[in-house]
Structure formats: structure tokens, C-alpha cells
Amino acid sequence: RSKGQEIASLRTELESCDAILGALQEMLLGFQADLGGLSGDIRNLQEKSRTLGIQLRNRRKAEEGLRHYLEHIVIAPALTNAICRGPVNSTFLESVHELNTIYEDVHGTEPQSWSCDKVPSQTRAGQEMQDHVRKLRLVAVSRTRDYFLAQMQLLRKPNTNVRMIQVHGLLKYADLQDFLYEASPEIASEVFNVYMESMGKSLYALFRTYQAQLHQLDATKMAATRHDVIAIDDSALRDALTTKAKKRVDSFGLGTRAHDVLEDAAEPLMSHLALAEGKRYPYEMLFRSLMIHLINAVTNEHVFCRKFFKRDAFGPLFQSTLSLLLEQLENYLFSCHDALALLLMIKVTHAHRRLLKSRNVHSLNTFLDQVTHLLWPRLKMVIDAHLRSIRSANAQKLGGVDLHAHYVSRRYAEFTCSILSILQIKVGGGGSAAAAAANTLDSTTTTPRKSPSSGSLKSQKSGGGGSKGPPTLAEAKSESATVSPRTPATAYSKSSLERHKSDGAASTNLPRTPSADLGVVGSSTHSGSTPGSADGSSHRGSAGDMLLRDIALIMEETVLLLERLADEHGSSNKKRTVFLINNLDQIICIFQERRVVGKELNKFIELLMAQRERFVEEELLQNFSKLIAFVQQTETHMVTSSAPVDVNAHVVENLVREFSSSWKQGIEQINRNVLSYFSNFRNGMEILKQVLTQLLLYYTRFQDIIRKVWRSKPPAFCKDLVSTTVILAEIKKYALAI
Numbered sequence: 076r077s078k079g080q081e082i083a084s085l086r087t088e089l090e091s092c093d094a095i096l097g098a099l100q101e102m103l104l105g106f107q108a109d110l111g112g113l114s115g116d117i118r119n120l121q122e123k124s125r126t127l128g129i130q131l132r133n134r135r136k137a138e139e140g141l142r143h144y145l146e147h148i149v150i151a152p153a154l155t156n157a158i159c160r161g162p163v164n165s166t167f168l169e170s171v172h173e174l175n176t177i178y179e180d181v182h183g184t185e186p187q188s189w190s191c192d193k194v195p196s197q198t199r200a201g202q203e204m205q206d207h208v209r210k211l212r213l214v215a216v217s218r219t220r221d222y223f224l225a226q227m228q229l230l231r232k233p234n235t236n237v238r239m240i241q242v243h244g245l246l247k248y249a250d251l252q253d254f255l256y257e258a259s260p261e262i263a264s265e266v267f268n269v270y271m272e273s274m275g276k277s278l279y280a281l282f283r284t285y286q287a288q289l290h291q292l293d294a295t296k297m298a299a300t301r302h303d304v305i306a307i308d309d310s311a312l313r314d315a316l317t318t319k320a321k322k323r324v325d326s327f328g329l330g331t332r333a334h335d336v337l338e339d340a341a342e343p344l345m346s347h348l349a350l351a352e353g354k355r356y357p358y359e360m361l362f363r364s365l366m367i368h369l370i371n372a373v374t375n376e377h378v379f380c381r382k383f384f385k386r387d388a389f390g391p392l393f394q395s396t397l398s399l400l401l402e403q404l405e406n407y408l409f410s411c412h413d414a415l416a417l418l419l420m421i422k423v424t425h426a427h428r429r430l431l432k433s434r435n436v437h438s439l440n441t442f443l444d445q446v447t448h449l450l451w452p453r454l455k456m457v458i459d460a461h462l463r464s465i466r467s468a469n470a471q472k473l474g475g476v477d478l479h480a481h482y483v484s485r486r487y488a489e490f491t492c493s494i495l496s497i498l499q500i501k502v503g504g505g506g507s508a509a510a511a512a513a514n515t516l517d518s519t520t521t522t523p524r525k526s527p528s529s530g531s532l533k534s535q536k537s538g539g540g541g542s543k544g545p546p547t548l549a550e551a552k553s554e555s556a557t558v559s560p561r562t563p564a565t566a567y568s569k570s571s572l573e574r575h576k577s578d579g580a581a582s583t584n585l586p587r588t589p590s591a592d593l594g595v596v597g598s599s600t601h602s603g604s605t606p607g608s609a610d611g612s613s614h615r616g617s618a619g620d621m622l623l624r625d626i627a628l629i630m631e632e633t634v635l636l637l638e639r640l641a642d643e644h645g646s647s648n649k650k651r652t653v654f655l656i657n658n659l660d661q662i663i664c665i666f667q668e669r670r671v672v673g674k675e676l677n678k679f680i681e682l683l684m685a686q687r688e689r690f691v692e693e694e695l696l697q698n699f700s701k702l703i704a705f706v707q708q709t710e711t712h713m714v715t716s717s718a719p720v721d722v723n724a725h726v727v728e729n730l731v732r733e734f735s736s737s738w739k740q741g742i743e744q745i746n747r748n749v750l751s752y753f754s755n756f757r758n759g760m761e762i763l764k765q766v767l768t769q770l771l772l773y774y775t776r777f778q779d780i781i782r783k784v785w786r787s788k789p790p791a792f793c794k795d796l797v798s799t800t801v802i803l804a805e806i807k808k809y810a811l812a813i
Contacts (some may be wrong), residue, residue, distance in 0.1 A: 078092060080083040094411060094450065094711050094761070100370075108778055112386065113450075120547060121646060134387055136550075137466060143415055146179050148177065148180060148204045149204065150174070150177060150204070150207060150208065153398075154170050154173055155211060157217070158170050158171065158174060158211060158214055158215050158415075159211075159214055159218075159793065163218065163219070163248070163251075165221040167218075168248060168250060168251060171219070171250075171254055172250070173217050174208070174211060174215060175254060175257070176536055177204075177208055177210075178208050180742070181204050181205050181208055182205065183381075185531055193386055195500075197604060197640070200230065200525070200607060212258055212539065215254070215258070216254075216255060216258050216259045216262055218260050219248075219251045219255060219262075220255070220265070220566060222248075222251075223245070223251070223252070223266045223269075223270075224266070224269055225365055226245055227266075227270050227274075227515045228273070228274045229244070230270075230273045230274055230277050231276065234405075235276065237268055239276075239333040239374065241375075241379050241383075245383055246379065246382055246383055249382060249383050250385055251268065251385065253385075257422070259335055263596075267388075270384075271388055271391040271448075273390055273784070274376070275391060275392050275393070275394070275396070278392060278393065278396050279371060279395045279396045279399065282365075282396050282400065282529070283397060284366070284401060285346055285365070285368065286365060286399070286400070286403055287361040287613060288347065288350060289344070289346055289361040289364065289365060289683065290356055290361075291350060291354070292344065292346065292349050292350065292354065292356050292361060293355070293358055294355030294356055294362060294520075294741050295357050295358045295413060295416065297412040298343065298363060298409070299326045299412045299416075299707060300412055301397060301412050301460065303326045303412055303413075304461050304463075304464035305395075305461045305464055305465055305483060305486045305487050305488070305490055305633070306464040306465045306467075306468035306472075306483050306486075307464065308472045308473070308638065309472065309473055309474030309475075310472075310474075313333070317475065325517075326413060327415070327417075327486055327489035327493060327494055328489050328493065329415060329489075329492070329493035329497070329669075330670065332357055332416075332419065333361075333496060333497050333500055334357065334414065335360060335636075336357075336359045336360050336363050336419050336423060337423070337426070337500055338417070338421075340467075343363070343364035343367040343368055344356065344360065344361065344364040348795055357416060358411075358413070358416050358420075359419040359420050359423065360405065361603050362423060363420075363423045365400065366423060366424070366427050367427075369396075369400065370427055370430060370431060370439065372393075372432075373389065373436060373438055373439055373607060374431075374434055374436055376388070376389070376392055376393075377389070377438060377525040379434050380392075383402075387438065387557060387683075389438035393438075396413055397442050400442075401442075401445060401446070401449070404446065404449055405449060405636055408449055408450070408453045410458070410539040411453060411457075412457055413457070414454060414457045414458060414461070414490070414494065415494070415497065416453060416470065417450055417453055417454040417457065417491050418494065418497050418498075418622075419497060420446075420450055421450050421451065422497060422500070422559060423455070424446050424447055424450065424476055425447075426438070427439075428443050431443075431737075432783045434484070436670075444554040451618050454622070455625075458622070458629075459625075461490070461542055461629060462625065462628060462629055462632060465487075465629060465632040465633055465636050466636075467638075467641060468483070468636055469637070469640075470640055472755045474641070475643075476641075476643050476654065476722050477643070477654075478650060478653050478654055479754055480623035480657040480660070480754070481637070481640060481654075482657045483633070483636065483637075483640075484633070484637065484659075484662050485661055485662075485665065487629070487630075487662065488631045488661065488662040488665035490629075490664060491626060491629070491666075491671075491675060492665060492669040492671045493632065494622075495625045495626070495673065495675075496669060496671060498622075498623075508803050512636060512699050545557075564707045597674075627675075634682070637654075637658050638655070639654060639661075640654065641654045648693055649690065649693040649694070650690070652686050652688065652689045652690045653752045653753070655682075656683060656686045656687060656753065657754065657755070658680050659679055659686060659756075660683060660753075660754070660755050662679050663676065663683060666679070687761075687762055687765055688765075690762060690766075691762070691765050691766045691769045692769075694745055694748060694749075694766050695745075695766065695769060695770055697738070697744075697748075698740075698741035698744060698745070699734070699741060699770065700708065701730060701740055701772065702730055702733075702773060702774070702777060705726070705727075705730060705777070706773055706776050706780065708779050709780050710776065710780070711720065713780075713783075722780075722784045724790055727781065727784075727792070728790070728792040729793050730777070731739045731792050731796055732792065732795055733797045734774070734777075734797065735796070735797050738797060738802065738805075739805060741765065742805060742806065742809060743772070743809075745763070745766055745767065745770075746763060748807045749762055749763045749766065763809060767806040767809065768806075770802075771802055772801065773808065774797070775799055776800075778796060781796070
């Protein structure tokens with residue numbers, strides 16, 4: 076009972092605790108119910124989140140597909156503004172490219188991935204855009220046409236840099252021309268025709284102006300006439316110059332003409348500067364400059380048309396220009412009598428042919444053939460005129476003869492040396508100026524470089540516009556193969572060759588120049604085989620070969636002419652020989668001065684040696700005829716007879732005494748004669764040495780005869796024999812370095 080109070084208190088506490096625990100249980104059950112509701116909400120939110128994610132992905136995919144679709148068919152406002160209102164520049168070019176792409180897309184006939192694997196032209200949006208794209212494309216065509224026509228209109232203006240317009244105004248937008256070919260072939264053809272017309276007229280005007288200016292620079296208008304032949308009549312020479320000017324050979328002297336016109340590094344002439352400075356040039360220099368400009372222009376247009384129009388347009392562009400140049404060349408050739416200028420122009424023409432071949436440009440082949448067909452016949456006519464003048468010449472026409480060298484021999488030597496020197500010169504493919512246009516080409520010659528050359532022919536409508544070694548004949552003939560790859564049949568034909576052979580048959584004292592294959596007859600490198608041969612060869616002989624035959628024939632006729640002139644001295648063999656020696660020596664000296672060697676020079680040297688021997692005998696017979704006759708007759712008898720020679724001692728004694736008393740005076744007389752006969756001191760000294768040496772030889776043979784006849788007992792007059800040492804010492808006083 077004493078614990079009852081504590082038990083009751085404990086019970087009360089237990090009940091209180093039970094009540095508290097019950098309240099806690101109810102509260103926890105409330106929490107549990109609340110948490111169950113939140114879990115449902117979270118599940119609902121998760122489901123909604125998954126649904127929204129799927130919708131977002133679908134919308135993005137649809138947006139991307141629609142964007143790609145619209146990009147292929149819809150025209151952006153910036154593109155429309157650039158095509159309709161913007162200037163023609165790189166932005167316009169890019170816009171046209173983009174418009175062309177849109178045009179191809181909206182007119183596509185194949186299903187595309189960007190149009191949901193449907194045909195774009197069959198979609199409603201594609202059908203609606205076709206009309207808009209077509210209209211904008213026509214606007215682009217119109218603006219491109221206007222721009223190109225405006226640029227081509229500039230080509231006709233004076234002082235226009237044509238190359239700058241081509242590079243920066245046309246080639247830069249070559250893709251627009253391709254766009255025209257695709258969008259409107261009629262407009263593209265119109266642009267092509269307008270360019271052909273504008274550029275053709277511009278080129279014609281440029282070359283006409285340049286050629287007119289070059290005509291004012293011609294220094295050979297009156298340099299050579301039909302009278303300027305090798306054997307020019309004395310009357311014509313007196314009328315043209317003066318009597319003192321007989322020996323002038325300006326029309327035959329080559330000088331630096333070949334070096335100037337065939338030098339690779341030579342630049343074309345700047346006509347307006349040359350006119351301002353008052354300079355003058357031979358015609359071949361003017362011809363070379365004109366050809367360089369023509370080749371550069373043809374190369375430039377070849378590259379431009381291939382790049383811009385994707386085709387060649389040589390005929391429409393250059394037809395009138397080439398006709399003008401050929402007409403002007405024909406007019407010049409009608410009055411041209413300068414064989415050197417003609418041959419130099421032939422060399423220049425072939426060098427330019429090789430240059431064009433190296434550039435893979437063959438448009439000018441026909442024109443170069445026409446030029447060659449004009450030059451070769453004219454050269455043939457000039458050569459024939461020289462040949463006729465030599466054949467018809469005589470002493471009366473040539474103003475008489477004397478002992479000294481005639482002016483005809485000098486003119487012949489100058490002419491022949493000049494011709495052979497030109498044939499010997501080897502030319503390259505063209506000069507640096509000509510190579511400037513070549514720099515515009517790549518390895519295929521169809522693509523211009525970044526900085527192409529504009530050439531030297533700028534619009535001028537309103538403004539002014541080495542020798543290597545001595546050439547041998549074989550080398551000259553070998554190089555002549557480069558003179559003309561196409562030979563006109565009317566110039567050096569087979570009949571002409573046969574006529575030359577028959578004309579020269581009577582003259583056999585000089586060998587003919589052997590023939591060589593100096594050129595290909597009948598066709599150029601692009602024309603195929605020649606008409607007369609199935610394999611492209613010709614049996615007629617080349618023009619260069621026949622030119623050398625003509626030169627050999629002129630040499631023969633010149634020798635015959637000199638012999639006819641020498642006959643004017645009558646029965647005096649000595650004067651005749653002196654005349655021939657002086658003329659032959661003059662020819663040889665000129666050949667040696669010009670460093671021209673070959674069969675011509677060798678033949679003249681042989682002739683000179685023969686005439687020197689004749690003169691030696693003639694000169695010695697004048698003072699020592701008895702001694703020479705005795706030596707020759709006695710030696711002949713000794714050779715032909717085995718019996719002892721019966722010599723008249725009295726005759727020998729007279730010869731000994733006569734020689735001992737007069738030999739010094741005879742040598743002095745020989746020296747005076749030689750000095751008076753031969754104007755060339757070196758030639759005179761050689762002849763004097765030869766005469767005195769022969770005299771010493773005759774006297775030595777005379778002494779040998781005496782020793783052979785009187786071997787056992789020399790006669791008393793032997794003490795009067797002059798020692799050869801004494802004679803040699805006396806000879807040294809007259810003949811230098813004997």
C-alpha cells in the first residue's frame with residue numbers, strides 16, 4: 076500500500092505517455108499521407124517533362140528541315156538588292172552564283188533530301204518561287220549584258236589600256252559570261268559579237284596608226300633603187316652620187332643591221348618616242364617591231380578568248396588587220412631592191428614562227444606563210460637583177476678599167492659577205508619583248524598569269540604612237556634551214572634551179588656551192604605534207620638552198636666579169652695579171668674583215684695564188700729573161716736526154732757577167748714595180764717576197780747547172796758568180812721579214 080501512490084503516479088505517467096505517442100502516431104500518419112500525394116505529383120511532372128522534350132526535338136527538326144528548304148528556294152532580300160541595285164563587283168558575282176544555284180534547285184526534277192525526298196519543282200513553294208527566280212535571273216542577265224557592253228565600249232576609246240580592261244574588267248568576271256551562256260545564249264552571242272567588232276576595229280586602228288608612224292621612221296626609202304646592183308653602170312653611179320663616191324657600198328654593207336634586228340634582247344620600237352627624237356631605222360627593224368606587236372596581240376587575244384569565251388576567235392579579230400599589214404608589205408616590196416633587208420625579214424619571220432610554235436599558238440601560220448610567199452619571190456627578183464647586171468656588164472658600161480681594184484669587186488664582196496653573214500646568224504625564239512607576252516601563258520597556254528603583259532601596242536589613236544665566230548659556208552647553209560620552212564614555188568622553183576645550172580655550165584673554173592637541205596618546201600609545221608610529196612618532203616629543193624646556188628653563180632659570173640675587164644689591157648699579160656691580183660686581193664680582204672670563211676674564200680685564194688705565180692714569171696722575164704730561158708731549156712734537156720749536155724761556155728759566161736752587173740738594178744726595179752702596181756701594202760710585200768725568192772731560186776738552179784756541166788774543172792768566169800748569201804742579204808733590204 077505504501078507503493079500504491081507511486082504505482083498510480085506511474086500509471087498516470089504511462090497514460091500521458093500513451094496519449095503523446097498516439098498524437099505522434101496520428102501526426103506521422105498525416106505526414107505519411109502527405110508524402111504519398113507529393114510522390115504522385117512528381118510522377119506527373121516527370122511524365123510531362125518527357126512529353127515536352129519530345130515535342131521540342133520534333134520542333135527543332137522541323138525548323139532545321141524548313142530552314143534548309145527555304146535556303147534552297149527563297150531569295151534573300153540582300154541577294155535581291157545586290158543583283159538589282161548593287162554595282163557589278165565580287166558581291167554581284169557571288170549573288171549571281173547563289174541565284175543560279177536557287178534556279179537549279181527550284182527547277183530540280185529529282186527528289187532531294189532537303190525537300191523531304193520530294194521533287195522541289197512539284198512542291199507548292201517551289202512552284203511559287205519559280206516565277207520570282209526567273210524574273211530576278213533576267214535582271215541579272217540584263218545587268219551583266221549592260222556591264223560587258225559598257226566595258227567593250229571602252230575598248231574603242233583613244234588612249235585606252237586594252238589589257239587592263241581585259242584583265243580587270245572582263246577576265247575577272249569570266250564566270251558571268253558562263254552564266255550568260257547558260258541563262259541566255261542569245262545575249263552571250265551578242266556579247267561575243269560586240270567584242271569581236273569592238274576589238275577588231277581597235278586592233279585595226281592601232282596597227283594602222285602604228286604602221287603609219289613607223290613609215291615616218293623608214294630610213295631606207297631612198298637607200299636602194301633598181302640601179303643599186305653589183306655591176307652598176309658608171310653613168311648611173313655618177314648621176315646618183317659623184318665620181319669620187321664610186322666605191323661606196325652602203326646598200327651592200329651589213330654593219331650592225333643583222334645584230335640589231337635579230338638580237339633576242341632587242342625591244343620593239345616606241346614609234347612616238349623615236350619620232351620625237353628624230354631617229355630613223357632600216358625597214359627590217361620596222362618590220363620586226365610590227366611583227367612583235369602583232370604576235371603579242373595574237374597571243375594575248377588567244378589567251379583571253381580561250382579564258383573568257385572558251386573558244387578561239389582569231390579570224391573575226393584579225394582579218395582586217397592582217398589584210399592591212401599584207402597590203403602595206405606588198406606596197407613596200409614593189410619598190411624594194413634591198414636584198415639584205417629582204418633576207419633579214421625572212422629570218423625575222425621564221426624566228427617569230429618558232430616563237431609562236433613554242434607558245435602553242437598556231438593562228439598566225441597562214442599569215443606567216445603569206446608573208447614568206449611575198450618575201451622569197453622579191454628576194455629572187457633582186458638576186459636575179461644582180462646576176463643580170465654582172466652578166467651584161469662590160470668595161471664601157473663600168474667606166475673603164477685601170478690596174479687598181481675595180482669598184483665592182485668591192486661591191487660583190489660586200490654583198491656576198493653580208494648575205495652569208497645573215498644566213499650564218501642563229502636566232503632564238505624571240506626577244507625579251509616578244510617573250511613578255513609569253514609570260515602571260517602557263518604550260519597549256521590557255522590560262523593568263525596573275526600579272527599578264529599588256530604588250531607594247533597601247534592605243535595610239537590620238538597620240539603618237541651578235542655575231543659568233545666566222546661563218547663557214549656549211550654553217551651558213553645549215554642555218555639557212557631556219558630561214559623559211561615554207562618556200563613559195565614561184566620564187567625558187569625547180570625550173571629556176573635547172574636554168575641556173577645551164578647558165579653556169581660554161582663556167583667551170585669555180586666549183587659550185589654544194590647543195591644542202593636549207594628548208595622545208597611547201598608546208599609549215601601545222602599544214603601537213605607538201606603537195607608534191609606523200610611524205611611531206613619535196614624534191615624541188617628549198618629556197619635557202621637555191622639562194623646559195625645563186626650566190627655561187629654570182630661568184631662565177633663575177634670572176635668571168637673580172638676576166639673580161641682584165642682583157643681590156645690588151646696583149647699585156649702583166650697588166651692583166653696585176654688587175655686580177657688587185658681585185659682578188661680586195662675581195663679576200665673584205666671576206667677576212669667580215670670573218671666570212673668557206674668555199675668562196677678558198678676559191679678566191681686559189682685564184683689569187685695562181686695569178687701571183689703568173690705575175691712572178693712576168694716580172695722576172697722583164698729583167699732576167701735570158702737567164703730564165705737558159706735555165707728552163709737546159710733543165711728540160713737534162714731531164715729528157717741521157718746524153719751529156721752540150722752547153723755553150725760563151726753563152727754561160729755572158730749570162731754570168733750580165734747578171735753580176737745588173738742584178739741589183741733588177742731587184743730595185745722589181746721593188747718599184749711592185750709598189751706601184753699594188754695598193755695593198757701587205758699584198759705587195761707578199762708578192763715582192765715571192766718574186767725575189769723565185770729569182771734566187773732561178774739563180775741557184777743556174778749555178779747548179781754550171782757545177783754539173785763543169786764538174787772537174789770550173790771555168791774562169793765562175794769567179795764572177797754572185798754568192799747566194801749576197802743576193803739574200805740584198806733581198807732582205809726590200810722584202811720585210813723574208
